[in-house]
Amino acid sequence: MADVIRGKVFVVGDNIDTDQIIPAEHLSLVPTIPEEYAKLGSLALSGLPAPYPRFVPEGRMQSPYSIVVAGRNFGCGSSREHAPISLGAAGVRAVLAESYARIFFRNAIATGELYPVEVTLRLCEKLRTGDTVELDLDAGVVRLSSGEELVVAPLGDAREVIRRGGLFEYARATGMIR
Amino acid sequence: MGMTITEKILARASGRDRVAPGENIWVNADILMTHDVCGPGTIGIFQKEFGRNARVFDPEKVVITPDHYIFTADEKCHRNVGICREFAAAQGLPHFYDPDGPSYSGVCHVTLPEKGHCRPGEVIFGTDSHTCTHGAVGAFATGIGNTDAAFVMGTGKLLIKVPASMRFVIDGVLPAGVMGKDLILRIIGDIGCDGATYRAMEFCGSAVAALPVSERMTVCNMAIEAGGKNGIIAADETTLDYVCSRTGRGFTCFASDADAEYFSESRLRAEDLVPVVALPHSPDRVADAAACGDMRIDRAYIGSCTGGKTADFVAAARVLAGRRVAVETFLVPATVEVARELSGISLGGKSLLAIFREAGCREPAPPSCAACLGGPADTFGRTHGSEVVISTTNRNFPGRMGSRDSAVILASPLTAAASAVTGRVTDPREFL
Ligand code: SF4
Numbered sequence: 001m002a003d004v005i006r007g008k009v010f011v012v013g014d015n016i017d018t019d020q021i022i023p024a025e026h027l028s029l030v031p032t033i034p035e036e037y038a039k040l041g042s043l044a045l046s047g048l049p050a051p052y053p054r055f056v057p058e059g060r061m062q063s064p065y066s067i068v069v070a071g072r073n074f075g076c077g078s079s080r081e082h083a084p085i086s087l088g089a090a091g092v093r094a095v096l097a098e099s100y101a102r103i104f105f106r107n108a109i110a111t112g113e114l115y116p117v118e119v120t121l122r123l124c125e126k127l128r129t130g131d132t133v134e135l136d137l138d139a140g141v142v143r144l145s146s147g148e149e150l151v152v153a154p155l156g157d158a159r160e161v162i163r164r165g166g167l168f169e170y171a172r173a174t175g176m177i178r
Numbered sequence: 179m180g181m182t183i184t185e186k187i188l189a190r191a192s193g194r195d196r197v198a199p200g201e202n203i204w205v206n207a208d209i210l211m212t213h214d215v216c217g218p219g220t221i222g223i224f225q226k227e228f229g230r231n232a233r234v235f236d237p238e239k240v241v242i243t244p245d246h247y248i249f250t251a252d253e254k255c256h257r258n259v260g261i262c263r264e265f266a267a268a269q270g271l272p273h274f275y276d277p278d279g280p281s282y283s284g285v286c287h288v289t290l291p292e293k294g295h296c297r298p299g300e301v302i303f304g305t306d307s308h309t310c311t312h313g314a315v316g317a318f319a320t321g322i323g324n325t326d327a328a329f330v331m332g333t334g335k336l337l338i339k340v341p342a343s344m345r346f347v348i349d350g351v352l353p354a355g356v357m358g359k360d361l362i363l364r365i366i367g368d369i370g371c372d373g374a375t376y377r378a379m380e381f382c383g384s385a386v387a388a389l390p391v392s393e394r395m396t397v398c399n400m401a402i403e404a405g406g407k408n409g410i411i412a413a414d415e416t417t418l419d420y421v422c423s424r425t426g427r428g429f430t431c432f433a434s435d436a437d438a439e440y441f442s443e444s445r446l447r448a449e450d451l452v453p454v455v456a457l458p459h460s461p462d463r464v465a466d467a468a469a470c471g472d473m474r475i476d477r478a479y480i481g482s483c484t485g486g487k488t489a490d491f492v493a494a495a496r497v498l499a500g501r502r503v504a505v506e507t508f509l510v511p512a513t514v515e516v517a518r519e520l521s522g523i524s525l526g527g528k529s530l531l532a533i534f535r536e537a538g539c540r541e542p543a544p545p546s547c548a549a550c551l552g553g554p555a556d557t558f559g560r561t562h563g564s565e566v567v568i569s570t571t572n573r574n575f576p577g578r579m580g581s582r583d584s585a586v587i588l589a590s591p592l593t594a595a596a597s598a599v600t601g602r603v604t605d606p607r608e609f610l
Contacts, residue, residue, distance in 0.1 A: 015371050015460060024551040025580070027215045028247060028254035030261070031307035031324070032222025050578045071437040077575060078551075079307040081219060081323035099265035101405055103307055156422050167325050168227045172460060175335070 003094045003137035003163065006174050007066030010055055011129045012048065016070055017077035020047040022086040023046065024078075030118035031085045037050035040082055041089025053129065055090065062091040067133060071156070072123045074116075075104025081111060087112025094150070096123055096142060109158045112166030116140075182343040183412050184378040187318040187432055191301045199342035202282035207239065208317075210299035210330045214244035216323075218261040221297035226453030233247025234269050235334030241273040241295050242266055243286040246547045248277040264445035277546075284513035287311040287399065287483035290514050291391070294424035298413035298431045303330055308483055308572065314394035316413030316431060321402065326364040334362070341378040342409045342441035343434075344369075348383040350448035351583040357493065358393035359570070359590035360487065361385075362400040363454050364446070364508045367464025377441055380434065385448035386411055391420040398486045400572050402460040405496075445496055453593045453605050455568070458585035459576045470603035476565040478503065478598035479579070480591055481510030482550040485570020488519045490591040494521050495508040495530045497595035498537040499610045504601035507539040508559040510548040517545050539598075549592050552580035553566045 026043050038061055045055035045068075056063045064087040068074075068087065074097035075083055084107045087095070094115040095108070108116040119142065127133070127144070134143040135178065137159060143147045155162070161170040172178045181189065181196060191205035212220050213398035216503035235242045244260050266274035273295065275283040283289040287308050289294050298316035302309060305327045312319035314484060322336070330336050346365060366373070379401045381394075389397070394411050400454045401409030407431065411429040414422070419428075455470060457463040480486065482492050491511065511517040520531045522541060534542070549559030550571045557588035561567060561584035569579070589597065600610070 015575070017573075017577050018271065019551070019573075019577050024553055025555070025578055028220070028252060028258055028554070030218040030254075030258065032219055032226065047577050047582065048207060049582050066412035068320055073405065076371055077573060079305060079309075079321035079323055080216065081325060098370060099375065101372070103323060106326065110323055110329075120393055167329060168223070171329075 001123060004134060005067065006134040007132065008064060009067045009069045009127055009131050009133055010065035011069045011124050011127050013124060014071035018075060018080050018083040021045055021075065021083040022080065024113060027077060027082055029117045031082060037085065037089050038088040040123040044086040044090035055069065065103045065137065066091055066093050068092055068095045069124050069127050072098045072124065074100050076101035079103045079109045084108040085109055096135065096140055098122065102170065109161050110167040112162045112164065112169065114157060115162055119150060120153065121150055179439060180437040182380060182434045182438040182440065183316065183410055183432045184318055184343050184380065184408060185340060188301055188428070189386065190299065190598050197340045199340050200338045202337055203340060204335050204337050205301055207303050207336060208332050209239055209241060209302040210327060211241045211243065211286055211290060211297050211304035213242065213246055213306060214248065214255070214258045214424055215246045216261055216392060217242055217506065218258045218322040218329065219263060220305055220327040221265045221330065223325055224331045227328060228332040230294055232332060234331050235542050237271050240271055240331065241290065242265055242271060243275045244549065245278050245285045247553050249544060249558065250556050251553040253288040255266050255554060256590060257590065281363055282514055285483045285486065285547055288487055289513035291395065292314060292424070292513060295428035297421055298417060299429050300352070303327065303336060305434065307402045308399050310406060310409045311395050311399040311483060313398040313408050313410035314391055314399070314413060315417050318408055318410065320408045331486045334563040341376055343378040343380050344374055345440045345443045346379060346381050346446065347443065348385040351388070352385055352448045352451060355453055355592055355610050357485055357590040357592060358389055358396040360451055362397045363456050363464050363480050363488045363588065364451060365402060366404045366462050367454070369404055370454050371403065371460060371462045372405040377406060378408040379404065379409045379556065381409065381411050384498055387414060392487045394425065395487065396484055402552045403572060407481055415572065453590060453607065454576060455593060455603055456588035458574055458587060461574060461588060467603055468605040469587065474566065474601060475505055475587065475597055475603065477505050477557055477567050478507040478594050479549060479567050479571065480594055481508065481512065481548055482571040485591050486510055486516065488514035488516050488523065490570060491516070491520060491530050492523060493591040494595040495533045497592055497599065497606055499525055499533045501537055501599050503538045503598040505598055507598045509534060509539055509542040510559065511542055511545050513545050515590060517542065543573040549579050551578060568594045568603065570594050585590065
């Protein structure tokens with residue numbers, strides 16, 4: 001189960017709340033309806049104020065960035081599952097943040113949308129949007145284009161839940177529910 | 179070694195004698211609440227995972243309160259309330275508060291305690307981060323996402339991690355003009371937006387004991403603004419007076435042991451507290467209201483689960499009686515019961531509603547979340563430009579009330595009302 005995620009990063013700062021990830025006006029979209037799931041992806045991170053660049057280009061449904069790099073307390077604010085879902089729908093496979101708000105972290109795991117990985121270093125000041133990194137979950141490191149390798153916090157049991165596609169898939173696969 | 183109130187409640191809910199912070203345990207839910215924003219997604223997952231004909235774990239324990247986007251022309255919003263309505267009918271849910279029917283109530287977190295769904299010692303899950311409000315009656319209450327909620331809906335259980343507890347002891351007497359909102363903003367300012375992440379925030383001390391239930395709700399409501407998993411205040415006589423008249427179900431009260439272990443303990447002297455505000459764009463940018471007098475505001479907003487309860491409007495009316503507002507002032511009672519009390523409660527011989535009208539406030543909107551979280555373009559009170567709003571709500575991240583260019587200053591209802599009168603951030607003690 002090699003999980004190596006290589007891609008371009010989109011860099012944000014501290015306390016990126018759920019309104020910035022998916023503004024409240026779009027919460028009428030229901031994630032379990034496929035077209036609305038896709039639409040949520042096109043709106044991911046559309047609540048970021050200027051001067052952030054667009055995360056999903058105009059007229060596109062997915063983002064060119066598959067990894068989001070953030071500072072502290074990523075995903076704070078509301079309990080909306082729309083937040084990790086919009087990122088996942090936009091094509092994000094992992095977030096590398098210094099820390100997460102509890103509900104976002106849990107929702108990312110329960111939905112299996114993305115790996116919420118903790119980095120001990122202030123990566124958001126080290127990287128710039130558009131840089132390429134490689135997250136190697138087996139090795140527990142992130143490799144920068146400079147060749148530098150940084151250790152990330154292990155996801156523990158959560159990794160397997162995400163890999164299987166979320167709480168229900170995991171619960172079924174492991175016989176917790178039928 | 180003793181246990182905290184949070185640990186005791188979780189031990190009971192998991193059928194164990196004791197639990198310790200960090201343990202992952204399965205707990206039984208006493209209440210699962212959802213609303214129009216997260217209900218349809220939760221229902222969708224529930225039906226996909228448990229089957230279209232699956233039944234909820236206990237219809238008595240599933241409460242659905244459409245409240246977020248219920249007064250708008252937006253079709254998707256109507257559809258979403260419709261999904262909740264159909265589901266409630268198909269499942270025979272007795273506690274569906276239909277905005278289009280006689281059971282219409284308003285904001286979930288004020289509805290739950292009012293209608294007797296919150297009891298000490300119980301475990302309350304809700305698909306809303308401010309579910310932590312219900313710790314005000316000595317319950318364990320926390321917000322969860324749709325997938326977790328769907329799991330609870332089907333099984334009545336959830337796997338959770340026992341949080342370590344942070345203890346906040348506030349002794350003394352709160353000075354006049356200082357409210358529960360000022361207390362919790364002060365704490366958030368001190369520990370930061372992630373100062374309580376993954377942890378329980380337990381409030382106690384003589385100043386907390388003196389707070390009525392609605393003020394305790396304000397305090398616990400904003401635990402999430404410090405990242406807390408739950409906020410909690412042990413039940414006492416005040417709690418029992420409130421709860422017992424509203425519920426017929428039995429419950430058990432828990433209290434922390436004297437030798438319980440805490441992650442941290444902070445002590446505040448109530449006498450040292452002053453009216454404060456949280457400046458844009460973060461609830462932890464806390465400053466004394468008196469020091470912000472040069473900040474002009476464009477509007478005032480009194481509403482939400484934090485600041486739209488009856489006591490909040492009474493506080494605002496104390497300042498607004500006999501005065502005129504200098505900026506547009508929006509009033510949104512949290513529930514139908516609160517709206518009724520605007521006419522039913524009088525100060526100095528005048529109803530609250532009459533006081534607000536004479537002060538030049540806009541006519542109150544029907545109970546709902548309204549502009550607390552922006553919403554569709556036609557939402558009452560939503561910002562559309564670069565307005566600076568002083569608001570009794572709980573969050574002020576960029577774009578929270580609609581426009582990304584607008585700015586929100588969080589305050590108590592006393593401070594919001596005083597600021598509405600002067601058109602700048604104002605310490606309400608100037609008017610009391
Ligand atoms: S009033 Fe505001 S904070 Fe409270 S439930 Fe509604 S949207 Fe959330």
